[in-house]
Amino acid sequence: MILYDYVLSPSCYKVRLLASLLGTGLDLRPVDFHPGAEHHGPEFRALNPAGTIPVLTDARLVLTESGAILTYLAAVKAPEWLGHDDPAMQARVANWLAFSQRLTASAGGARLHDMLGFSGDIDTLRAQATDALRELEAAIHARRRRGGIFLAADRPTIADIACFPYAALAPDGGVSLDPYPSIRLWMRAIRALPGFIEMPGIHRLHEQMPEPGPMPDVVRKESA
Amino acid sequence: MSVTMQDHWYPVALASGLRRSARDTLLLGRAIRVALDDGGAPVVTAEGRALPVQVKFGHVWTTLGVPAGDVFDIPEADQPGRRLVEVGSVKVRCSPLRAVENFLDIAHFPFVHTDVLGSEPHTEVERYEVEIRDDVDEVWATKVKFFQPQAARSAQGGITTEYMYRVPGPTCSVLYKTCPPRPGEWDVITLFVQPLTETTCEVWPWMALFDDDSTMTEMIHFQQLIFLQDRSILENQLPALLPLDPGREIPTRADMLSIAYRRWLKRHGYTFGAQLVAA
Amino acid sequence: MSSNWTPVALSQDVLPGMAIPAHLQDQDLVVWRSATGRIAAWHDRCPHRGMRLSHGFVRGEFLSCIYHGWRYGEDGQCRKIPAHPELAPPAAIKVPRFAVCESAGVVWVAPEGETSEPVDLPGFRGFRSVAVNAAADQVARDVAGQGHLGGCDVVMLVQPLPGGDCGLHVLVADGCADAQLDALSHAIEALRRRLEQGVAA
Ligand SMILES: N[C@@H](CCC(=O)N[C@@H](CS)C(=O)NCC(=O)O)C(=O)O
Ligand code: FES
Numbered sequence: 001m002i003l004y005d006y007v008l009s010p011s012c013y014k015v016r017l018l019a020s021l022l023g024t025g026l027d028l029r030p031v032d033f034h035p036g037a038e039h040h041g042p043e044f045r046a047l048n049p050a051g052t053i054p055v056l057t058d059a060r061l062v063l064t065e066s067g068a069i070l071t072y073l074a075a076v077k078a079p080e081w082l083g084h085d086d087p088a089m090q091a092r093v094a095n096w097l098a099f100s101q102r103l104t105a106s107a108g109g110a111r112l113h114d115m116l117g118f119s120g121d122i123d124t125l126r127a128q129a130t131d132a133l134r135e136l137e138a139a140i141h142a143r144r145r146r147g148g149i150f151l152a153a154d155r156p157t158i159a160d161i162a163c164f165p166y167a168a169l170a171p172d173g174g175v176s177l178d179p180y181p182s183i184r185l186w187m188r189a190i191r192a193l194p195g196f197i198e199m200p201g202i203h204r205l206h207e208q209m210p211e212p213g214p215m216p217d218v219v220r221k222e223s224a
Numbered sequence: 225m226s227v228t229m230q231d232h233w234y235p236v237a238l239a240s241g242l243r244r245s246a247r248d249t250l251l252l253g254r255a256i257r258v259a260l261d262d263g264g265a266p267v268v269t270a271e272g273r274a275l276p277v278q279v280k281f282g283h284v285w286t287t288l289g290v291p292a293g294d295v296f297d298i299p300e301a302d303q304p305g306r307r308l309v310e311v312g313s314v315k316v317r318c319s320p321l322r323a324v325e326n327f328l329d330i331a332h333f334p335f336v337h338t339d340v341l342g343s344e345p346h347t348e349v350e351r352y353e354v355e356i357r358d359d360v361d362e363v364w365a366t367k368v369k370f371f372q373p374q375a376a377r378s379a380q381g382g383i384t385t386e387y388m389y390r391v392p393g394p395t396c397s398v399l400y401k402t403c404p405p406r407p408g409e410w411d412v413i414t415l416f417v418q419p420l421t422e423t424t425c426e427v428w429p430w431m432a433l434f435d436d437d438s439t440m441t442e443m444i445h446f447q448q449l450i451f452l453q454d455r456s457i458l459e460n461q462l463p464a465l466l467p468l469d470p471g472r473e474i475p476t477r478a479d480m481l482s483i484a485y486r487r488w489l490k491r492h493g494y495t496f497g498a499q500l501v502a503a
Numbered sequence: 504m505s506s507n508w509t510p511v512a513l514s515q516d517v518l519p520g521m522a523i524p525a526h527l528q529d530q531d532l533v534v535w536r537s538a539t540g541r542i543a544a545w546h547d548r549c550p551h552r553g554m555r556l557s558h559g560f561v562r563g564e565f566l567s568c569i570y571h572g573w574r575y576g577e578d579g580q581c582r583k584i585p586a587h588p589e590l591a592p593p594a595a596i597k598v599p600r601f602a603v604c605e606s607a608g609v610v611w612v613a614p615e616g617e618t619s620e621p622v623d624l625p626g627f628r629g630f631r632s633v634a635v636n637a638a639a640d641q642v643a644r645d646v647a648g649q650g651h652l653g654g655c656d657v658v659m660l661v662q663p664l665p666g667g668d669c670g671l672h673v674l675v676a677d678g679c680a681d682a683q684l685d686a687l688s689h690a691i692e693a694l695r696r697r698l699e700q701g702v703a704a
């Protein structure tokens with residue numbers, strides 16, 4: 001499978017992240033999104049008339065929406081990530097895939113504005129991102145009340161991968177994540193998955209790496 | 225007559241990126257407009273007044289004051305065989321001086337550029353040499369060595385990389401680093417910073433590399449990957465302004481270059497984006 | 504319910520090995536819990552180059568700064584500088600701390616040296632924290648204290664945040680039926696909407 005990719009694109013990162021979590025390789029084709037705007041050029045438009053990335057091709061199949069790409073990758077490599085155990089779960093996943101587009105439009109739009117100077121009404125974008133993050137926070141809190149943390153099932157599914165990047169990178173667009181304790185725990189659970197990879201702006205869990213050399217002496221001053 | 229930050233040249237656009245439609249931006253807090261004239265040459269204006277313009281390293285440079293000379297030179301960049309990489313700009317909510325200081329810093333590689341420019345347990349920064357070259361009025365660091373898992377797009381596995389750093393202007397820095405495919409030569413990587421306000425900047429990385437294997441897009445992406453890892457750090461340093469007086473922040477020997485840069489800024493009164501009295 | 508202690512987070516939201524950002528009035532704090540469960544509240548600023556420590560990581564009983572990995576022990580003292588692995592960090596490198604304690608499932612913070620105890624709230628546990636885009640004093644007048652919400656007995660703690668917002672930490676009575684908690688969560692959202700529209704509850 002060929003992924004037309006950009007290192008700074010959270011949408012491309014969704015696909016790279018899922019592939020890494022599934023332990024499967026992708027043939028990456030870097031697209032000069034910035035500063036070259038290659039995605040607006042005639043060659044790329046021939047592949048994807050919308051002029052957006054990511055694009056995934058597999059033989060004659062051409063997919064231009066990240067949700068569809070995640071679905072395909074999971075269906076081929078690891079169907080349990082689809083969350084198709086029962087109709088309700090399947091529908092929850094579909095709901096979150098659609099919801100993720102709201103994050104892309106709002107938090108992603110704010111990020112492109114603040115980082116790469118794209119045009120946009122920044123106050124509106126940030127307000128819409130806040131609305132979406134509040135919904136996400138409430139939903140994860142509800143999962144936590146039932147002993148879970150992932151969005152659609154008691155295990156991670158493509159729903160989590162679809163929503164994770166733009167939520168995690170909201171601060172790039174001037175939208176703070178400080179007020180969302182459940183989103184913080186959910187992001188931590190995703191970052192702790194075996195095979196997790198980072199992208200710029202999202203750190204790996206350095207706490208999981210072994211401490212090089214001896215731990216410094218623990219000095220305990222008992223507070224009264 | 226003393227040279228102020230106003231009198232320096234700053235990058236304000238990629239020459240290749242200019243279109244008929246003007247680019248409205250800021251320089252040192254002043255509104256400027258970058259456009260092409262009828263003959264296709266770049267013009268920069270501030271409130272209708274034409275500013276001096278030079279095109280160098282693929283970028284359009286301008287100044288609000290009276291420059292002492294041309295945009296600085298990078299002689300190595302003219303060597304034949306180098307690929308010149310226009311990385312494009314990224315906006316950062318940080319002081320332009322903090323952006324430069326971060327570029328001069330090695331010790332963060334294992335934690336911020338993990339498995340690319342550094343990795344635990346190879347965290348040690350050995351003693352290196354720092355000087356202010358009075359003849360050219362530039363800050364230099366030499367004999368900087370660091371272990372790197374993937375020093376460049378062209379590197380195969382970990383190597384100990386040697387660096388030299390140079391600060392030819394208050395918001396510009398050039399680094400020279402071991403060139404994996406061509407021992408004996410130095411890759412040239414720059415960070416040209418356009419100061420928008422005291423706490424926001426637009427960063428224009430540019431490179432002149434020996435690399436016959438990577439595509440241009442791959443080299444751009446490698447550099448954007450690295451710089452964007454720094455962005456989330458730069459936007460979360462407190463205070464936003466770079467403290468020039470010792471006391472608020474505690475350096476170690478690894479920070480000799482940052483200390484020299486801060487002293488040099490202070491000595492010249494290059495304080496746009498700096499804080500002088502410890503808050 | 505006035506006291507010198509400010510509620511800054513719910514205990515359930517700071518797991519062992521986590522560092523989170525928090526606020527005491529206009530002060531930025533990092534609140535973190537060590538692997539063995541000790542909680543701490545410090546200035547959210549690394550003494551080295553000013554990076555927010557809330558972006559850092561916890562290994563064992565130490566908090567590390569994400570920028571250059573300087574490692575701090577529970578007393579706020581710097582214990583390790585990775586760029587100089589052999590160096591014993593000077594005693595002057597220390598992060599200022601705040602008094603911190605946990606009760607009723609809430610993390611409370613006060614200026615260092617505080618000797619009083621935070622209010623006791625027997626029979627309640629932490630449920631949900633939300634940020635409200637409205638002034639703390641106004642929200643406190645409307646909702647602070649013990650009451651009923653979404654069919655549950657609750658205590659609402661209001662925390663001033665920088666920029667004129669406030670945090671609302673909702674505690675729920677131990678006896679509240681699980682089935683009621685979804686309604687409570689919705690009621691919190693509805694309450695926030697009302698507060699942000701400036702309409703008293
Ligand atoms: N593309 C560079 C990445 C470096 C870079 O531009 N950025 C800053 C990072 S703050 C720097 O100081 N880099 C040192 C370095 O190039 O290794 C490389 O080839 O390694
Ligand atoms: S700023 Fe924290 S370790 Fe350097």
Ligand SMILES: [Fe+2]
Nearest residue numbers: 326332336454
């Ligand atoms: Fe860096």
